[in-house]
Amino acid sequence: MPPSFYKVSDSSEISKINWRDYFNDPILSGLIDTALVNNHDLNIAIQKIEIARAGVTNAKASLIPQVNAGTNGGIRRFGRYTMDGAGNIATEMTPGRIVPINLPDIFLGFQASWEIDLWKKLKSKQKSAINQFLASAEGAKGVTASLVSDIATSYYELLALDHELEIIQQTIQRQKDALETIKLKKETGRTNELAVQQFQAQLLNTQAIEKELLQQIVEFENRINFLLGRFPQKVERVKEILLADVPSQIKTGLPSQLLENRPDIREAELLLEASKFDLKSAKAAFLPSMNLVAGLGFQAFKPEFLFLAPASITYQALGGLMTPLINRNALKANFSYAKANQLSAMHHYQKSILTGYTEVMNQLSALENLKNLHVLKKEQNSVLNTSVDMSTELFSTGRASYLEVLLAQQNSLQAKFELINVNKRQHIAAVNLYKALGGGW
Template sequence: MYTKIKSIIRPTVLAVVLLAVGCKTPALVTPEQKGKLPENYTAMSAQDTVNSATVQWKNFFKDQHLVDLIDTALKNNQELQITLQEVEMARNDIRIRKGALLPSVGVKAGTGVEKVGRYTSQGAGDASTEITPGHEVPDPLHDYTIAAYANWEVDIWKKLRNSKKAAVNRYLATTEGKNFVMTNLIAEIAESYYELLSLDNQLAIVKQSIGLQQNGLEIVKIQKQAARANELAVQKFEAEVRKSESMEFDIRQQIVETENRINFLLGRMPQPIARAQSNFFDEPLLNTQAGIPSQLLANRPDIKQAEFELAAAKLDVKAARAEFYPSLGISASLGFQAFKPSYLFTMPESLLYSLAGDLAAPLINRNAIKAEYKNANARQIQALYNYERAILNGYIEVATQLSKIENLQKSYTLKSQQVDALNRSIDISADLFKAARADYLEVLMTQRDALEAKLELNETKKEQLSATVRMYRNLGGGWK
């Protein structure tokens, strides 16, 4: 049997080699990366390799309420769970590709009956056949078979192996995609949490302003009774109080919407969000270190995902190119076959075996294969541009946030000084108004300017906290 197998495989392999020499395939497109990352984010920044992306999110965020929210989201968030199923599907695709490399082996058992015409070449021959003296072949003729069979495509050109490697790279890409979803989820929850703290502080600022305005309203009413003010002043103060009270309800609605957004990210029904009750302006800024640009390649999940997709696309091109070459398939079977169950395991009369090698190669109509090969090349170039875009986007995002953090700090310092000056002017205007040395419009404008300045300072503080969260995300932190 070994001699028979050898006699089949040798000429088959020779034919494969001859056909492969005669097959002309299109040239492989191998684009190269066009750009490299700069050494620094800015001309003034030093080459410090300390990078906040290496810090685990539980250690990066200091607020325990925020840590608990993120921990809940990582367990319950539906988008993250959907991504985990995509990872599982990619893992199963590896098993499929790996299985294609191995022979497919099966067992079959069957029975049937066949009746041929007596006046046919087969029928005439069967009539004269004797099994034992005086016993002819039964008519109609039954057929009983028990056999094992195997089919195997020999991966001569590494088509199947490249497909399996491409599946492995796509699995790794989906894993990085899951990490990217996790990073964005953590950042979105943190930003929403700080927005919630900012809204709480806005509400406190507006309530404080309402108290000042109501106090001014009472004063101007008293002055009207003393003929030192008129009804216009009373109505102006009244309108300002109502405006601030309306603003209070707008802020309360924003608080509800922000809480519900956080609950949605946590995968749960609406409920109050536990949060810190300290002074928002005293909230410490998160410490972020940008490191050097080349660290983005190892830390940002979206860049690593694009890198694995590019590697998979290159392997797809190689697999598509192998379609131009002949494919070698080997099939074999071994078992027992007889027309009567009692003869089924009679050796060697009922022994059944076969071995065959098939060679198939596209010779004439190869347009479909050429089209798929060109598509694979196009997808490879597309993956390359996507990889370059991911690197460029990561670098720009970090550079932008670095500049934003610096400018926000300067803006916050100046706005703090503005608020301090306006707070002093409120007391001064109130004293002057009581002494009839300032009119009610000056008092109203001073209170209005102070309220707007405090709200702007509050917004700047929120932007500072959000900028540090975005910096942590842009550096690739949060998924480790």
């Protein structure tokens, strides 16, 4: 990886700062706290951890013998012209009673089986399950980081809409006053009906923008409520937060620290590790497997004889070494799948590293450029505010046309919107950078 980010090389980094301290907004922190409890995607991710934990337990269980207790019963009839039938027809089971043709069979006891892990096949499966469990935990951290980022981004979008709505409402009031003024000028013969219509059209357009903003505010409030796992309601906020300065310099740390801090990179690394053990297990499946089977209990043909020890005690112990022959094509297919899966996991890991570095670079560049853009837009906004006052004054003395007044007002309104948008983008870039560096998780 490159030795540094964007011309700077910091040993410290914001990714180790808790998100509460980073955002430093109690209202936003309260919203995030609610989401961390109620968000459905996060709760799904947590359940995936439990699913992976069960997989680890299951893999561990395959390494130890399985012992079952139970009972079973049945009845057998030997064919007359068979070895068993010919032998049993003259054999006494008890004095004076030969083996019946229909022979009951009752068993009560324990049965055990155990596959000896000669080639670490089962151990590899266990290690794969452990890595998948750890990967699911990192995946949940990634979901959490994305959730925090989504809420913060939507929150700043909502604050920007509040500012735009305030600007529009102030503009509407000024345009109403201007319309009344232009009507008076028309009555005194100082202007014509066309000017009145132009001012009125501008007012109607601004009122239409107000309605669109109100709808967007509702939609962003509902988006935040959805992320919080609750039904639509008013989202508490203080719009002045948007005008707070973004830190001029943010400590990014070193690119190599992304490997430790980004949940998606750690998740990809653990899945790559799991794929390695899957491949080992697939290789071991080609080798002979040894199974031990044992049983101990009571067996008789009538219940009253079942516990007459030692005559009714039965036991068995079997061991076998089996090598796959006919089904090797299935094993080869499984091996090919595991090998391709490992290569896929490797490429995914490399992609996640490149993605992480690129995201950090993009947001660092955005913060620097937006900082410079903010200075220019602030100056432009000041100039255009002055031009509105000047055009209005010149129009009142007949030295400017109404079109110049309308143009000045329109340019000023656009500049105010653009300044608010730059403020919003600065805050969102800071949020995205925090997430790109690991999100404090």
